[in-house]
Amino acid sequence: xxxxxxxxxxxxxxxxxxxxxxxxxxxxxxxxxxxxxxxxxxxxxxxxxxxxxxxxxxxxxxxxxxxxxxxxxxxxxxxxxxxxxxxxxxxxxxxxxxxxxxxxxxxxxxxxxxxxxxxxxxxxxxxxxxxxxxxx
Numbered sequence: 001x002x003x004x005x006x007x008x009x010x011x012x013x014x015x016x017x018x019x020x021x022x023x024x025x026x027x028x029x030x031x032x033x034x035x036x037x038x039x040x041x042x043x044x045x046x047x048x049x050x051x052x053x054x055x056x057x058x059x060x061x062x063x064x065x066x067x068x069x070x071x072x073x074x075x076x077x078x079x080x081x082x083x084x085x086x087x088x089x090x091x092x093x094x095x096x097x098x099x100x101x102x103x104x105x106x107x108x109x110x111x112x113x114x115x116x117x118x119x120x121x122x123x124x125x126x127x128x129x130x131x132x133x134x135x136x
Contacts, residue, residue, distance in 0.1 A: 009066040031067040035122035045118040073127040085112040
């Protein structure tokens with residue numbers, strides 16, 4: 001497929017090398033983003049829930065930007081939550097402060113565990129690049 005592009009932001013090169021995956025794949029104007037979590041560039045899980053949620057959104061923002069997109073281009077999002085009932089109010093507060101409301105399809109799923117102990121959320125999405133000015 002000639003229009004398939006692997007997207008790896010500079011801050012995620014270590015993660016991509018260690019985990020052996022692409023943070024996103026762009027096909028045409030569609031960007032498929034792998035789940036992003038609240039960890040540092042050195043792969044350390046952030047313990048404070050609010051800071052972890054902020055970092056997860058920032059990591060997603062970086063992946064989207066590297067693929068020529070922004071939060072406004074997201075058309076579908078799935079979030080995976082540990083202790084969803086306990087953390088959802090804070091997660092929504094952080095989400096609503098950063099991500100535009102009512103602009104994409106969103107599914108929340110409660111799970112028993114994520115890739116590393118201590119992770120509370122993973123955010124996965126699909127974005128469709130809307131403007132030529134956002135092209136790579």
